[in-house]
Amino acid sequence: MENNNKTADPSGEIKVSIRHLYKIFGENPQAMMDDVKAGMGKSELLETKGHVLGLNDINVDIRSGKITVIMGLSGSGKSTLIRHLNRLIEPTAGEVLFDGEDILGWNEAKLRDLRRKHMSMVFQKFALLPHRTVLENAAMALDTRGIARKQYEAEANKWLDRVGLGGYGEQYPHQLSGGMQQRVGIARALASNSEIMLMDEAFSALDPLIRTDMQNLLLELQNELHKTVVFITHDLDEALKLADHLVILKDGRVVQQGEPQYILLHPNDPYIEDFVADINRARVLRVRSVMTKGEPSGNFSGDIDHDDNLESVIGAAEGSLDKRYRVMRDGKPVGTLEMPEIMRALVPRIQEE
Amino acid sequence: MATYDGLFDTLGLRAWCDKGADNAPMSMADLLAKAKGGSDAGSSLWDTPFPSLDALHNACQAIPQSRALTRGLEAGFLDIRDALRVVIDPLTQPLSWALNDMLWVMTQTPWWIIMPALLVITWFVTRSWRIIGLVAVILALLAFVDHYNAAMETLAIIFVCAFVCVIIGVPIGIAMSRSDRLQRTVIPILDMLQTLPPFVYLIPLIFLFSVTEPKLYGIAIILYAIVPVVRLTDLGIRLVDRDVIEAADAFGMTSRQKLFGVQIPLALPNIMAGVNQTIMMSLAMVVIASLVSAPGLGVLVLRGIRNLELGVGLIAGFGIVVLAIALDRVTKASLARIDASQASR
Numbered sequence: 001m002e003n004n005n006k007t008a009d010p011s012g013e014i015k016v017s018i019r020h021l022y023k024i025f026g027e028n029p030q031a032m033m034d035d036v037k038a039g040m041g042k043s044e045l046l047e048t049k050g051h052v053l054g055l056n057d058i059n060v061d062i063r064s065g066k067i068t069v070i071m072g073l074s075g076s077g078k079s080t081l082i083r084h085l086n087r088l089i090e091p092t093a094g095e096v097l098f099d100g101e102d103i104l105g106w107n108e109a110k111l112r113d114l115r116r117k118h119m120s121m122v123f124q125k126f127a128l129l130p131h132r133t134v135l136e137n138a139a140m141a142l143d144t145r146g147i148a149r150k151q152y153e154a155e156a157n158k159w160l161d162r163v164g165l166g167g168y169g170e171q172y173p174h175q176l177s178g179g180m181q182q183r184v185g186i187a188r189a190l191a192s193n194s195e196i197m198l199m200d201e202a203f204s205a206l207d208p209l210i211r212t213d214m215q216n217l218l219l220e221l222q223n224e225l226h227k228t229v230v231f232i233t234h235d236l237d238e239a240l241k242l243a244d245h246l247v248i249l250k251d252g253r254v255v256q257q258g259e260p261q262y263i264l265l266h267p268n269d270p271y272i273e274d275f276v277a278d279i280n281r282a283r284v285l286r287v288r289s290v291m292t293k294g295e296p297s298g299n300f301s302g303d304i305d306h307d308d309n310l311e312s313v314i315g316a317a318e319g320s321l322d323k324r325y326r327v328m329r330d331g332k333p334v335g336t337l338e339m340p341e342i343m344r345a346l347v348p349r350i351q352e353e
Numbered sequence: 354m355a356t357y358d359g360l361f362d363t364l365g366l367r368a369w370c371d372k373g374a375d376n377a378p379m380s381m382a383d384l385l386a387k388a389k390g391g392s393d394a395g396s397s398l399w400d401t402p403f404p405s406l407d408a409l410h411n412a413c414q415a416i417p418q419s420r421a422l423t424r425g426l427e428a429g430f431l432d433i434r435d436a437l438r439v440v441i442d443p444l445t446q447p448l449s450w451a452l453n454d455m456l457w458v459m460t461q462t463p464w465w466i467i468m469p470a471l472l473v474i475t476w477f478v479t480r481s482w483r484i485i486g487l488v489a490v491i492l493a494l495l496a497f498v499d500h501y502n503a504a505m506e507t508l509a510i511i512f513v514c515a516f517v518c519v520i521i522g523v524p525i526g527i528a529m530s531r532s533d534r535l536q537r538t539v540i541p542i543l544d545m546l547q548t549l550p551p552f553v554y555l556i557p558l559i560f561l562f563s564v565t566e567p568k569l570y571g572i573a574i575i576l577y578a579i580v581p582v583v584r585l586t587d588l589g590i591r592l593v594d595r596d597v598i599e600a601a602d603a604f605g606m607t608s609r610q611k612l613f614g615v616q617i618p619l620a621l622p623n624i625m626a627g628v629n630q631t632i633m634m635s636l637a638m639v640v641i642a643s644l645v646s647a648p649g650l651g652v653l654v655l656r657g658i659r660n661l662e663l664g665v666g667l668i669a670g671f672g673i674v675v676l677a678i679a680l681d682r683v684t685k686a687s688l689a690r691i692d693a694s695q696a697s698r
């Protein structure tokens with residue numbers, strides 16, 4: 001199947017680009033490459049050759065300043081994929097281009113420099129150093145670079161304040177709750193001042209309310225800092241909330257990737273249709289994805305923003321179906337939206353055969 | 354006529370056997386048999402001996418007797434002894450010096466300096482008034498029954514040997530944790546050191562060094578007591594949370610930063626548990642080592658056994674017990690302090 005590469009918003013240069021990446025686990029992965037390239041699937045490879053196909057021909061562009069969400073169920077290879085970006089895992093074949101340079105050819109020193117200065121990581125199980133204080137944990141990247149405590153203290157404290165942990169610097173991680181520990185994890189990634197943040201199921205271990213808090217924190221930070229974020233999750237709601245670019249993985253293959261709203265409205269695979277069936281579409285879909293573009297004319301019942309979700313529009317219309325809205329973007333009209341269009345968008349796509 | 358004569362005859366080896374016939378000295382059994390007048394071995398199936406070296410030797414002179422094996426081992430060891438000494442003697446000489454110096458310091462310094470000094474060390478390690486009180490009572494008790502000198506000698510030996518165990522054992526444990534191959538080779542050696550009866554260590558050492566040298570018992574104690582610290586260092590580092598190690602990698606730590614900044618600090622509770630075990634095992638060995646002139650409470654125990662002096666042996670034994678309690682409580686308390694500072698997540 002062709003990867004769907006329609007990215008609705010192509011702004012932002014490509015920071016990291018994954019090309020034809022394969023990862024096979026087993027005794028002799030190289031020998032399996034021919035079979036895999038010939039189209040052998042995950043289950044067949046496991047049955048006939050005893051090797052596990054982790055990643056199968058992955059091609060993803062990660063754009064600077066955007067949140068790229070990689071979503072898949074457990075075993076889909078998403079955690080394996082993110083660890084290829086900083087080479088915690090070596091691929092069997094393929095390329096990982098960082099600013100156009102293939103990091104797979106880099107030596108250890110250069111790789112270390114990449115990890116210290118350009119890519120930071122947030123982990124599902126926090127992975128803080130239990131024997132160091134919160135402040136020292138937040139400054140881990142700086143400390144690793146050899147910066148003295150006196151110099152990094154202010155910087156680390158700044159980021160702890162920013163994630164809402166001001167005053168906790170002298171505590172130890174085990175004295176904090178899970179949500180607070182992950183805030184330390186985020187402060188640690190931010191304090192490294194790297195342009196790329198890899199977040200491996202960063203919020204999956206937190207309970208739902210705290211998870212929502214953390215998602216909002218991330219979006220807030222992102223509005224301000226414009227990091228290049230790669231976010232792994234198994235939760236579609238989370239993926240749709242955060243993603244600028246959504247990549248859906250299944251059995252080590254990219255099933256579909258693109259703008260989340262586009263995927264929701266045009267799923268190209270039964271697997272994804274099943275996935276999106278349970279979603280509260282009114283809350284996820286935005287006006288801009290369902291409006292009719294073009295200079296608006298005629299009468300309007302009111303103005304709505306292009307980034308409003310449908311739920312709020314329905315609320316504003318108080319349920320009536322004959323309203324017609326003008327869609328505004330940065331104070332300029334960009335399109336129109338009629339209520340029947342909303343109703344159609346709320347029903348999952350009817351098979352068009 | 355021996356039982357297995359027929360075997361060699363049918364195999365056609367008789368000529369070879371007789372050619373090897375020697376006039377080796379007779380074994381006691383042979384003499385006895387001769388004295389009894391003639392051999393009646395092999396007369397019934399019930400009496401058939403196992404085809405051991407000795408039984409086969411009776412039938413065929415070319416086959417050596419078992420005693421040749423023990424004698425060969427002994428001769429072999431004596432042959433390499435001088436060469437071994439040239440290497441091992443200078444290497445282990447510092448151990449002798451350290452033991453002598455420590456014994457001198459602990460016994461020649463007046464009690465009113467040593468006892469407070471030990472209490473101050475206890476304070477630094479444990480920060481607990483209860484433990485200091487316990488140590489003070491134990492030291493006073495030992496001194497009160499005039500076992501102060503023997504106890505200090507025992508302590509001096511333990512301090513030196515446990516210190517050497519840590520100095521050598523921790524790096525070995527670290528190396529083992531980083532290489533599976535090394536771990537596979539070292540673990541059988543550790544198993545052997547742990548299961549050999551402690552007396553057996555002493556035998557080759559007696560041949561290597563003169564009994565007057567302190568390093569003789571020093572080496573025996575170290576070999577016996579080093580096992581737990583090596584094992585637990587290896588285990589401790591291998592048990593460090595893999596997520597934390599991955600985080601250290603992801604933030605670009607060098608392997609040195611990882612070792613000293615993450616792995617060793619996180620393995621410290623396990624390493625300290627190993628140190629505790631090492632100290633307890635050196636205490637056990639220091640008693641046995643009194644057989645080869647290690648001074649201290651063990652000598653008194655030995656005297657109690659040799660001369661059947663019940664009271665002497667019991668009091669010295671009791672002294673060892675209270676010393677063990679003190680050492681155990683002090684090291685456990687320091688372990689608890691380390692645990693508390695990083696607590697389990």
